[in-house]
Amino acid sequence: MKITRHFVDVGARRCHYRRCGAGPVLLMIHQSPRSSAEYAALMRQWGETFTCIAPDSPGFGQSDPLPGDPSIDDFADALVDLLDALGLECVPAYGFHSGGIILVNALKRHPERFAALAVGGYAIWTADEMQSFSDSYLPAFQPLPYGEHLTWLWNRILEQSWFFPWFAVEPGKRLRGPHDDPTKVDAVVREMLDSGDAYRAGYGAVLRAPRQMPEPGDTTRPVLITAYDGDPLQDHIDRLGALPSGSAAQKVATPEAHQQASLDFLAAYPEPMPDRLGEVADEGFIAVQAPGFDGLLHWRGERSAPLLVHGPGRALELLGQRALAIDLPGHGLSDAWTGAAPTDPAAWQAVIAAAMRTLGATTVTYEPLPAGDPARLYPDLTPDRFGAYLTRAWSIVRAARLFSPWYAPSAASPRDFDPATLVPARLALEHRALLRSSAAREWHVARAAMEVFNGNS
Template identity: 35%
Template sequence: MSGSRHFAVVEGREVLYRRFGEGPAVFVLHGSPQASRAVIAVAEACAARGLCAIAPDTPGAGMSDPLPGERPTSADYGRHLRGLADVLGLKRVGLYGFHTGAATACAFAGLFPDRTAAVALEGLPAWTEDERADFTANYLPSFQPSWDGSHMAWLWARMEEQVLFFPWSSPTPGARMRYPVTPKEGVHANCMDLLDAGDAYRAVYQAAFDFRLADWLPRLVAPALIATTEFDVLRAHLDRPEMEGLGRAFAGLPEIQAACADHLAAHPGAAASPAPVLTDRGFVAVGAEALAWRASGAPGQPVLRLHAAGDLSTPPTPDEGPVITLDLPGHGLSAEGWKAPPTGLEGWTDAVAAALDGLGLRELTAEGEGIGGRIALALHRRNRVMAARATGPGGGPPPEADFGSVSLTPEWDGAHLVRACRIARWERLYAPWHDRTPARARAPFDTLDPVSIHARAVSLLKAHDRWLAAARIEAQTD
């Protein structure tokens, strides 16, 4: 059962959320440092039982804007979730939460009992003061881009360690866990979640470490299922004094996911309303996939703006006139679901034309850079846009004789993360980046600021080998 992605605005901050099924509403809240894609299986289990599962990216995680303040609490996240419920027209909801999400769900239920139908709390924490102090001091180092890309090597190792030791920051025999090593695709997905959050990942985590179960259990009046799996790192918390006799351990993920969905279905809230439609941002279906779009909202004849290979759309500003931007197939927010790139320039153009049809856009002009420019010209040849302009022919992929593979597909050691940073830096110095001769040097070159190079590296990683497919089209001659 596939879900859909949407945006909402809560007190001026954007929230990305996923929606599965129809019926009584349940919030499905992920753990840290992940985003909503990590709880898709639970959301699908709820939808299969006749519920409408809504899985938001927690503020500061995934693609949701962070909360203000230096150290928001689980109560703050609970209040924000109530704000999202208000925006979505959800009067009374069920809640599922995993680890960090369980703390937020518990806080919501304690603060707003009249809005809570039931809660299913997987891995609800019951920290000791020593654990809380240790995690606060050692678990959450700052994540800042470095000029040489070494922060990417740290990130990969950090995500590997998370399934080896708990806490990951204490690699000792006593902290060793029994999890199987995560496949490279799973480590990569976790890395991409933290790359979306950046240093904001710490605030979401810290709220869960500051969570004190004794402050919230007396306020929990909704029907509650408190549980873990037998192999969960927080399994031992079920035996702590605050939770003694309240929780249950399940053998594995299928069992606990089914139990949580059954519990929420047995205590339904109010039926979910249709998803509100935003006029400035969203996703448009293109066959079985979707493209992300943004609009400036200004009146007049719109300009379609398309980006280059490995890039993502630049948000339009209200003062630049009516602009529509798309993340191209397999790029940016359009990366999800596109396992392979479209075939040839015609396939890329077909996808953009389908998106324009889905958005009801007819009278517009188009401009683009690199492959975006080639698509714009192709749309004009089809009489799909009234005029088109192209800039930046692009450099194409490097010769394998000199560079070997430059694939950004996940590798077991995370080398692709560092490679993306190196490519992004060379792009600032040479055009094309792989022709590193004096004749191809950029003079003057753009800033070598690590933050902006890191941002480009992340956009390359979102596209991974679809970037190469697009770059090959950029290098073609008509």
């Protein structure tokens, strides 16, 4: 089952959301510091029952942050503003951990907008726990000149599966299911790189939030809270106390049992899906089918304008305010290259031509290729157990500002540069683009062949 991706403007903010399935609508709110990407597999399952709509919360994924120092009320109100922008009147909703806290607060403030809530783990912190979190849980996260922040980030995300809270490295704080899976750690690391220091606003609002669970006797919409064995919030089921009629909280054995109980509960409160959801006109994702690629391409700009195509290892966000640009397969926010012959220039040209037809572009220009051997320009950046790929990529983007090619620094290869381009915030954008570029080497080879055979520049 395919997931589509979209953007909608919520006032002055841009919000990204995923959509999957058919039937009644279901809103899905992710935990912090994740994004709607964490629900991809679940959306494909639940899409058999619902049209699943999963937004990136403000400041996470590809959604703009809220201004200032927002409270949980601000996040709850922003969620209702999103419902307005999408054209959704009333929805059943699912949220895990902090996603559930946002939903419960939104239910308290806007009960008419929710048919029912299913929540995975609802935190009821003690005063001592709250103090501990305020002191240590959310350190600032800022890029540093030589990539030192990446070493901290890798280990912080790795060890959050070993201890809870992550900073309490004590025997009594061990979790039941520790792992060192680089793929799992990398997924969260990338989402933290997307959020940057904005992660503290969303996470902090949830940690500081007063608990807003409906009280016995309240007139409210039904709420189901479940938590499975191994979830650090399972014991918090015992802290909830009495709930109103129609609501319940229970412990279950497995994540699958939690998901099934949530789905069964929400299916009893269907709400119609509107014919069309709100969506912006100057950014989005187009489905492209061409030899070698079948997936979504991210685009931004003015349709029917000349198309600009980025270079290997880069992304449209590095092109500045251009009329029209796309992220190529295996770059930026677009899907990975899926077919055979990934260095075939005809296959890449077919993808670009398909994008041009869909977007109405009639001309195309390309960023120039960097000098050097593509086999050396784009080394393997597969996530490894120790997170070395993160600092390797940082060293590459820094060196690429100083030498051409970056891998051969010498008196014969200096590159003119503006020191302002070495500020960590700028390097962080280029670093993120390089990490996302799973097909950089292939695009370089194909582009070089295009220049030889077609004269493109």
